[in-house]
Amino acid sequence: MKLLVAHGSDSNLLTLVEKVKKLNIKAGPFSHILLLGDFEEETVNNLKKLEDLPTVYTFGSSGENNTDIIRFNGFGVYECQDKLTIGYSTQTTKELHESRKTLTNQFRKLEKPIDIFISREWSSDIASLNDTFSGTNLLNNVVKMAQPKYHIAYGDNNHYFESKPFMFEESLQVSRFINIADFDSSNKWAYAFNLDPSVTEEVDESKKKDMIENPYERKQKKRQLPEDTENSGLKPEDQLKLKKARKVLPNTCHFCFTNSSLQDHMIISIGNLSYMTIAKGPLTVPKGDMKFSGHCLLIPIEHIAKYNIGQENFSESELVQEMTAYEKSIVKMNYRKFDMSTIVFEINSERSIHFHKQLLPIPKYLIMKFQAALDRQLHYNNEKFYNNAKLNFEKYSPDDVEYLKIRNDPKSNYLQFTVYETSEVVPQIYIAMFQQDMRIDLQFGRRVVAFMLKLPKRIKWDSPACLQTKEQETKETENLQKPYKEFDIASQD
Numbered sequence: 001m002k003l004l005v006a007h008g009s010d011s012n013l014l015t016l017v018e019k020v021k022k023l024n025i026k027a028g029p030f031s032h033i034l035l036l037g038d039f040e041e042e043t044v045n046n047l048k049k050l051e052d053l054p055t056v057y058t059f060g061s062s063g064e065n066n067t068d069i070i071r072f073n074g075f076g077v078y079e080c081q082d083k084l085t086i087g088y089s090t091q092t093t094k095e096l097h098e099s100r101k102t103l104t105n106q107f108r109k110l111e112k113p114i115d116i117f118i119s120r121e122w123s124s125d126i127a128s129l130n131d132t133f134s135g136t137n138l139l140n141n142v143v144k145m146a147q148p149k150y151h152i153a154y155g156d157n158n159h160y161f162e163s164k165p166f167m168f169e170e171s172l173q174v175s176r177f178i179n180i181a182d183f184d185s186s187n188k189w190a191y192a193f194n195l196d197p198s199v200t201e202e203v204d205e206s207k208k209k210d211m212i213e214n215p216y217e218r219k220q221k222k223r224q225l226p227e228d229t230e231n232s233g234l235k236p237e238d239q240l241k242l243k244k245a246r247k248v249l250p251n252t253c254h255f256c257f258t259n260s261s262l263q264d265h266m267i268i269s270i271g272n273l274s275y276m277t278i279a280k281g282p283l284t285v286p287k288g289d290m291k292f293s294g295h296c297l298l299i300p301i302e303h304i305a306k307y308n309i310g311q312e313n314f315s316e317s318e319l320v321q322e323m324t325a326y327e328k329s330i331v332k333m334n335y336r337k338f339d340m341s342t343i344v345f346e347i348n349s350e351r352s353i354h355f356h357k358q359l360l361p362i363p364k365y366l367i368m369k370f371q372a373a374l375d376r377q378l379h380y381n382n383e384k385f386y387n388n389a390k391l392n393f394e395k396y397s398p399d400d401v402e403y404l405k406i407r408n409d410p411k412s413n414y415l416q417f418t419v420y421e422t423s424e425v426v427p428q429i430y431i432a433m434f435q436q437d438m439r440i441d442l443q444f445g446r447r448v449v450a451f452m453l454k455l456p457k458r459i460k461w462d463s464p465a466c467l468q469t470k471e472q473e474t475k476e477t478e479n480l481q482k483p484y485k486e487f488d489i490a491s492q493d
């Protein structure tokens, strides 16, 4: 099918439509016509004699639809009768901010890439291809989830810009970005193209030569981890297990943001590279003024087994900056609103499926019992469970050179507790390293905290004591979001 996209404004819409009619005769006929720009409802209502044209879609105008005109405003995904799928966000950066969570959730639910994505703003990843704009990072994840064949923006009125094609690795979808200038500018104000909704573009060698690196995947490009499974001294059956474990794909992974079974009602906040949810089967229980369990998970959006997969300058990377800011925002809420301390637990292992941090509020009078609880569980782990890796925790502060050396080495495997007595003092870090072929008690973190809090029945998340209904989970999320709002890093900046 042949499509035409044109960009105008309220003052030039009538002239623009006359031009489009001529184009439709000269270069068409088009099967769909998409008009981008801030048109008043009245002006669109006044468009007459559209019968020469196919269905016209306007982006950025509200009002009622009729057989000739379908209007899109805000954000959403629309499937035309002929199966063409159009996603859109006519929002300004401010509006994108305000609707961040619902916007992301809408696009997260897509089962397959869409054909066209129309947006007012540029994503910041695309803007990095061009010097004129900085774009907004709020659209990066949306485009990554939509993986459109054509992403067409109209935020820059004065320039026409067309990127070279690039490919999304996961879907093999070839994508292009185009910004169309306004009709009143002296630059290209319309773009016509052919598209077949049911066909994925074939890429041969000559096409490949013309493609650029995907700007959405460039940032997270990492050094390949050494494939040392073969020489690790593991038994063949363990090698196989390890390989299998690595094969868990994003669409079956419970922590993967793109997994459509991920439960919206548990999401607390969504950042650029990470997001936060309440925990399923929380360990902690409401205490004092805190009327919710407060057990949270902090998860990178990307499907990575370890925190450090060899990113350049790991400590300064955007992922570490953002996740640290998230962690501290919860610590702050726990302390300032509820006079609670916080313990963060994480496992860094090549054998993990998807890295995450567990954040747990602890009544302040109990936090000094951490060391004793840790020692006791270590004793059990090291003496009674012969099969488990013997753990030996070292204590550090967050900027200790020794600690950073461990964390900055992508080959390190370790368990870590971060103990925040309050949000105003430097936390203490307890870290125990292990070899990747050693057996680790995955419940170790929960075991230590359950012992501290005297909650032995809550060690396992799926035990009857911890089970919550969907209604309870929804309530937990809402109750946490209320006091968290003023600390949430995603609702600031």
Ligand SMILES: [Zn+2]
Residues within 6 Å of the ligand: 249, 250, 253, 254, 255, 256, 257, 302, 303, 304, 353, 354
């Ligand atoms: Zn995952």
